[in-house]
Amino acid sequence: MLSSPHAPRIARSGALLVVLALGFSAFTVGCADDGDAAAAADGTEPLGIGKEVTVPISEAAATLVDAGAEPRAVLRPSYPVGTIQQVTLRTDHRIQQQINDQPVRDFSTPQLTIPMTAQTDADGCDLTLGAVTSSDPALNRALTAADGSHAGFEFDDDGAITALRLEPAADTSNTARAALEQAFYQAVYRSVRFPDEPVGEGAVWTVHQEVDGGVTLDQVTTATLTRREGNRLIIDLNVTQIPKSKVWTLPNNAGTLDIQDYVMQGQGTITVDLGLPLPVSGMITVGGHQAYSDPHSDSDLQQTITTQVSWTEE
Numbered sequence: 001m002l003s004s005p006h007a008p009r010i011a012r013s014g015a016l017l018v019v020l021a022l023g024f025s026a027f028t029v030g031c032a033d034d035g036d037a038a039a040a041a042d043g044t045e046p047l048g049i050g051k052e053v054t055v056p057i058s059e060a061a062a063t064l065v066d067a068g069a070e071p072r073a074v075l076r077p078s079y080p081v082g083t084i085q086q087v088t089l090r091t092d093h094r095i096q097q098q099i100n101d102q103p104v105r106d107f108s109t110p111q112l113t114i115p116m117t118a119q120t121d122a123d124g125c126d127l128t129l130g131a132v133t134s135s136d137p138a139l140n141r142a143l144t145a146a147d148g149s150h151a152g153f154e155f156d157d158d159g160a161i162t163a164l165r166l167e168p169a170a171d172t173s174n175t176a177r178a179a180l181e182q183a184f185y186q187a188v189y190r191s192v193r194f195p196d197e198p199v200g201e202g203a204v205w206t207v208h209q210e211v212d213g214g215v216t217l218d219q220v221t222t223a224t225l226t227r228r229e230g231n232r233l234i235i236d237l238n239v240t241q242i243p244k245s246k247v248w249t250l251p252n253n254a255g256t257l258d259i260q261d262y263v264m265q266g267q268g269t270i271t272v273d274l275g276l277p278l279p280v281s282g283m284i285t286v287g288g289h290q291a292y293s294d295p296h297s298d299s300d301l302q303q304t305i306t307t308q309v310s311w312t313e314e
Contacts, residue, residue, distance in 0.1 A: 052150075052165060052166070052167040053165070053166050053167075054154075054163050054164070054165045054166075055163065055164045055165075055166070056162065056163050057161050057162055057163055057164060057188055058209055058210050058211065058212060059160075059162075059209070059210075060160045060193040060207050060208070060209040061193075061207070061208050061209075062158065062193045062194060062195040062196070062205050062206070062207050063195070063205060063206050063207075063208070064195040064196075064197045064199070064203070064204075064205045065204040065205055065206060065222075066202065066203055066204040066205075067197060067198065067199050067200065067203055068199050068200035068201050068202035068203030068204070068225060069200045069201050069202050070200055071200055072198035072199055072200040072203075073198050073199070073200070074194075074196070074197070074198050074199075075159070075194040075195070075199060075225075075233070075274065076157065076158070076159070076194065076274065077155065077159045077274050077275075077277070078274055078275060079120050079274075079275050079276060079277060080120070081120055081121055081122060082119065082120060083119070083120040083275070083276065083277065084117060084118065084119050084120075085117070085118045085125075085276045085277060085278055085313070086115070086116070086117050086118075086313065086314040087115075087116060087118065087278050087279070087280075087311055087312065087313050087314060088113060088114065088115045088116070088311070088312045088314060089112075089113075089114040089116065089183065089187055089309070089310075089311060090111065090112065090113050090114070090308075090309070090310045090311075090312070091111065091112050091114075091182075091183040091186050091187070091307070091308070091309050091310075092111045092112075092306075092307070092308040093108060093109045093182065093186065093305075093306075093307045093308075094106075094108040094305065094306045094307070095107045095108050095109075095303060095304070095305050096108075096303070096304045096305075097301065097302070097303050097304075098301070098302045098303075099299060099300070099301055099302075100298075100299055100300055109179065109182060110134045110135050110136030110139050110179070111134060111135040111136075112132065112133070112134050112143075112179060112180075112183045113132065113133045113134070114129060114130075114132050114180070114183060115129070115130035115131065115132070115314065116128060116129050116130060116151075117130070118276075118277050118278050120277050123154045123155070124152060124153045124154040124155045124161075124163075124277065125152060125153055125155075125277040125278070126150060126152045126165075127150060127151040127152055127153070128148065128149075128150055129146060129147065129148065129149045129150070129151065129180075130147065131144075131147050132146050132147070132149075132176075132180070134179070139175060139176065139179060142172075142173045142175050142176040143172075143176045143179070145169060145171040145172045145173065145176065146168060146169055146172045146176050146177075146180060147169070148169050149167065149168045149169040149172060149180065150165075150167040151164070151165055151166050151167065151180075151184055152164075152165035152167075153165070153188075153277070155277070158193050158194050158196070159191075159192070159193055159194050160191065160193035161188050161191050164184060164185070164188050166180070166181060166184065168180060186307060186309050187309055189209070189211065189219065190237075190239075190268075190284045190286075190309045192207060192221065192223050192235060192237065192270070192272075193207050199225060200225070200228070201225055201226065201227060201228055202224070202225065202226075203224070203225040204222065204223070204224050204225075205222075205223050206220055206221065206222050206223070207220070207221040207223065208220055209221075210244075211241075215243045215244075215245060215247075215248045215249075215259065215262075216243070216244040216245055217241050217242065217243055217244065218241070218242045218243075218244055219239070219240075219241050220239070220240050220241075220242070221237055221238070221239045222237070222238040222239075223235050223236070223237055224236040224237075224238075226269075231273050231274040231275045232271060232272075232273050232280070233271065233272050233273075233274070234269065234270075234271050235269065235270055235271075235272065236267070236268075236269050237267060237268050237269065237270065237284055238265075238266075238267045239265060239266050239267065239284070239286055240264070240265045241262075241264040241265070241286075241288075242262070243259055243262050245259070246258060246259050247259065248292060255294075255296075256295065257292035257293065257294060257295075257301065258292060258293045258294075258295050259290070259291075259292060260291040260292060260293055260300075261289070261290060261291035262288075262290045262291075263288040263289055263290070264286060264287070264288035264290075264305070265286065265287075265288055266284060266285050266286030266287055266288075266307075267284070267285070268282060268283050268284030268285055269282055269283070269284075270282030270283075270284065270311065278311065279311040280311070280313045281311055281312055281313060282310065282311050283308065283309070283310040283311075284308070284309050284310075285306065285307070285308045286306070286307050286308075287304075287305060287306035287307070288304075288305060289302065289303060289304045289305070290302070290303045290305075291303075
């Protein structure tokens with residue numbers, strides 16, 4: 001649902017802190033082995049290279065705040081095996097970083113547009129990717145080989161994603177693989193779980209989910225059911241992210257940074273259909289800033305991050 005700190009690699013020479021941005025956000029590190037995620041950021045060895053990989057997703061817990069108006073019902077996805085849905089996922093991840101008084105550097109990743117066909121199975125849905133495109137010409141060329149790649153989501157009975165499956169086409173380059181992985185991680189952490197209790201229009205519930213990377217994050221999404229028409233639900237989302245530690249452990253045993261400030265929050269609206277596996281439409285934008293300091297020098301790191309995820313049914 002929400003982006004996390006952009007992971008730098010550091011090397012110390014005396015009191016000097018040199019930060020090389022990797023191009024992968026730490027929430028991806030939280031879903032994979034640190035070494036794999038860092039390698040994926042470098043474009044050298046993405047997580048899904050050469051094989052299908054299934055990554056477990058941390059458990060999400062929903063707590064009802066307000067049951068809303070009558071009539072009320074328990075919200076549960078219900079679709080037969082073999083249900084087909086065509087959607088397009090779009091992601092945009094912007095990062096600016098500054099060390100001390102050095103010039104601000106832009107490490108934003110290019111926009112991605114991912115058309116896909118979802119087909120449900122007993123555990124969730126399989127995703128077949130169409131012609132993936134990017135706003136960056138070089139990445140756009142690299143993505144041509146990704147046509148026909150597969151991914152997938154596994155769901156629990158409450159609609160929460162419990163695992164992400166990635167299987168890029170064999171000829172997909174490392175750069176394209178890494179971009180696809182990041183886009184799907186962004187989508188996963190912007191999904192919503194339903195409460196166990198019956199709810200009606202106006203209902204409010206919170207969803208807590210831990211994102212475990214170098215910084216362990218408590219991610220809280222407040223969901224409001226603003227409208228229901230049959231199986232179609234319009235849900236407003238308000239997202240915040242709070243670090244559970246005051247220290248960021250960097251990938252690849254590169255050291256630690258002290259967290260001086262951390263603000264990430266955002267909002268959006270999605271439309272879901274209980275008879276379909278993926279959102280029908282919607283957009284969620286999350287942004288904020290972080291400030292870190294090197295405990296072994298006078299170096300400071302500032303980051304500004306904005307991430308946007310949108311869905312459109314074809």
